[in-house]
Amino acid sequence: MKILVADKISPKGVEYLRKQPGFEVIEAYGSSPEKVLELVKDVHAIAVRSETKITREVFAAAPLLKVVGRAGVGVDNVDVEAATEHGVVVMNTPSGNTIATAELTFTHILCGSRPVAQAAASMREGKWDRKSFSGVELFQKTLGIVGLGRIGGEVAKRAIAFGMRVLAYDPYLAPSRAKAMQVEIATLDEILAQADYITVHMPLTDDTKYMIDEAAFEKCKKGLRIFNCARGGIIKETALLAALKSGKVAAAGLDVYEDEPLAKDSEFRQLPNVVLTPHLGASTKEAQESVGIEIAEQIADVLGGGVIRNAVNMPSIDAAALKTLGPYLDLGSKLGTLVQQISPKQIASLRITYWGKIVELDANSITRAVQRGFLRNISGEQVNFVNAPVLLKRLGIQADVTKSNTDSGYSELMAVEAVAADGKTYSAQGTLIGKGNQPRIVGINGREVEIAAVGKLLVIENEDLPGMVGTIGTLLAKDKVNIADMSLSRLTPGGIAYMLVRVDTEPGPAARDEIKGNPLVKSAKFVQL
Ligand SMILES: NC(=O)c1ccc[n+]([C@@H]2O[C@H](COP(=O)([O-])OP(=O)(O)OC[C@H]3O[C@@H](n4cnc5c(N)ncnc54)[C@H](O)[C@@H]3O)[C@@H](O)[C@H]2O)c1
Numbered sequence: 103m104k105i106l107v108a109d110k111i112s113p114k115g116v117e118y119l120r121k122q123p124g125f126e127v128i129e130a131y132g133s134s135p136e137k138v139l140e141l142v143k144d145v146h147a148i149a150v151r152s153e154t155k156i157t158r159e160v161f162a163a164a165p166l167l168k169v170v171g172r173a174g175v176g177v178d179n180v181d182v183e184a185a186t187e188h189g190v191v192v193m194n195t196p197s198g199n200t201i202a203t204a205e206l207t208f209t210h211i212l213c214g215s216r217p218v219a220q221a222a223a224s225m226r227e228g229k230w231d232r233k234s235f236s237g238v239e240l241f242q243k244t245l246g247i248v249g250l251g252r253i254g255g256e257v258a259k260r261a262i263a264f265g266m267r268v269l270a271y272d273p274y275l276a277p278s279r280a281k282a283m284q285v286e287i288a289t290l291d292e293i294l295a296q297a298d299y300i301t302v303h304m305p306l307t308d309d310t311k312y313m314i315d316e317a318a319f320e321k322c323k324k325g326l327r328i329f330n331c332a333r334g335g336i337i338k339e340t341a342l343l344a345a346l347k348s349g350k351v352a353a354a355g356l357d358v359y360e361d362e363p364l365a366k367d368s369e370f371r372q373l374p375n376v377v378l379t380p381h382l383g384a385s386t387k388e389a390q391e392s393v394g395i396e397i398a399e400q401i402a403d404v405l406g407g408g409v410i411r412n413a414v415n416m417p418s419i420d421a422a423a424l425k426t427l428g429p430y431l432d433l434g435s436k437l438g439t440l441v442q443q444i445s446p447k448q449i450a451s452l453r454i455t456y457w458g459k460i461v462e463l464d465a466n467s468i469t470r471a472v473q474r475g476f477l478r479n480i481s482g483e484q485v486n487f488v489n490a491p492v493l494l495k496r497l498g499i500q501a502d503v504t505k506s507n508t509d510s511g512y513s514e515l516m517a518v519e520a521v522a523a524d525g526k527t528y529s530a531q532g533t534l535i536g537k538g539n540q541p542r543i544v545g546i547n548g549r550e551v552e553i554a555a556v557g558k559l560l561v562i563e564n565e566d567l568p569g570m571v572g573t574i575g576t577l578l579a580k581d582k583v584n585i586a587d588m589s590l591s592r593l594t595p596g597g598i599a600y601m602l603v604r605v606d607t608e609p610g611p612a613a614r615d616e617i618k619g620n621p622l623v624k625s626a627k628f629v630q631l
């Protein structure tokens with residue numbers, strides 16, 4: 103079996119792979135995309151960090167490929183959808199570099215207070231300048247942590263040890279969890295208004311992209327110090343540049359960028375109050391050994407026919423079982439994703455109910471698929487079939503599963519229900535239909551609907567009056583959005599109706615605002631399945 107180690111992982115990991123009987127290891131770092139296409143022709147596994155891009159073309163060029171292993175968390179450099187289509191397992195090592203990244207973040211926070219990097223550069227130039235490098239203390243300052251997950255939580259502990267007041271914004275986290283960490287829960291606006299320091303620690307999703315933009319900087323104190331060791335794009339770079347130049351932001355520390363590697367002529371490189379590192383969060387001996395050995399073991403397990411661990415696109419089951427379960431996993435994942443997008447950010451429990459034929463199947467895997475789907479927009483690629491229940495628990499969300507023997511009216515049915523803290527529920531039901539086992543949504547928030555569970559959906563609650571379908575159709579047409587399919591539902595004529603509209607392209611912000619702003623529309627959500 104051939105394994106391509108495409109990025110530099112720990113030598114101990116490479117050594118582990120070399121020692122496996124029948125394994126041939128090729129180390130090729132920094133290859134061009136063309137070279138990668140050539141190298142993968144006969145490989146069974148690829149190990150990467152974040153540099154080498156494993157694109158759709160790579161999967162097409164690698165007929166023997168079974169597994170791509172990412173020594174680290176984010177699989178942004180791997181086309182996971184294409185991998186799944188080609189039946190290739192994509193796995194990561196989700197927690198091996200938490201401490202390393204938290205420590206780098208704190209190093210940035212310290213360097214943003216005391217210009218150590220700038221003073222060291224001046225000493226290297228032979229100077230003895232004691233006037234230009236005065237700093238500020240962390241003690242009694244307010245740190246705002248946006249995203250209180252694994253890394254955010256470790257940063258909080260360190261900030262508390264330095265005598266900082268810690269505010270945290272994480273809309274998915276139960277308040278009790280934050281309390282246990284001795285941080286004060288706050289809204290994003292409270293953090294923006296009160297923080298002397300802000301650090302972000304969430305994945306890059308549609309929700310988090312440009313979360314800190316021009317409008318956010320407007321709300322901040324003058325002299326803010328801000329740090330990003332999570333993902334480029336959470337802080338809008340053009341807005342940060344403007345804020346640094348105007349003095350609104352006194353110092354920034356960045357490890358990640360909208361485009362990596364950072365352009366040679368990036369303005370950030372010229373600014374004296376910015377400390378930049380080249381995506382070094384995970385670059386410690388300990389973290390690299392941990393993720394390098396872990397990924398090597400995981401790859402060897404898959405190629406040896408053993409268990410699949412930390413797969414982001416498949417559960418830990420064998421290929422034969424996967425064939426039967428595949429459509430149910432897909433349906434479960436889509437219902438989970440749908441319910442997350444129609445429910446409020448903070449929920450108390452996630453309930454799943456199975457009826458009919460599904461009850462006989464491996465409900466554990468399907469449950470994890472639902473939970474992973476639910477967490478996809480919250481935890482990004484950090485969530486997989488292994489850690490989904492753990493992440494739910496960490497967010498303080500109770501997971502309930504029921505297998506029902508009542509008659510649901512379908513030969514098989516799955517219901518996913520999110521229960522908010524106020525007891526309000528948000529739900530979707532689905533089944534499989536036809537020869538191809540196509541996933542269908544057959545219920546939403548207690549209403550019967552019937553629409554394919556794929557692609558882009560608008561979920562609209564509106565008054566049941568003549569002309570509503572036409573109104574929505576016209577607003578979408580104005581934005582050149584084509585309707586693929588539609589399902590209408592109401593309890594009583596003239597009451598509140600549901601309209602599920604499957605669209606070919608995403609309506610722009612103006613069209614969405616116009617739909618939401620229509621006086622007959624009670625709510626409208628755009629959902630990506
Ligand atoms: N610089 C590096 O080298 C490096 C290394 C490791 C991880 N990372 C990145 O750091 C980030 C955090 O990693 P982690 O392991 O702590 O992840 P995690 O999943 O443990 O935590 C992420 C947290 O973000 C929260 N969140 C999601 N959406 C949010 C939103 N809209 N607003 C506020 N909070 C939100 C989630 O609820 C969760 O608690 C990820 O983007 C990861 O890729 C970077």
Ligand SMILES: O=C(O)CC[C@@H](O)C(=O)O
Pocket residue numbers: 151152173174175176177199381382383384385
């Ligand atoms: O250095 C790396 O491999 C990237 C680390 C980090 O961004 C991750 O996603 O794990």
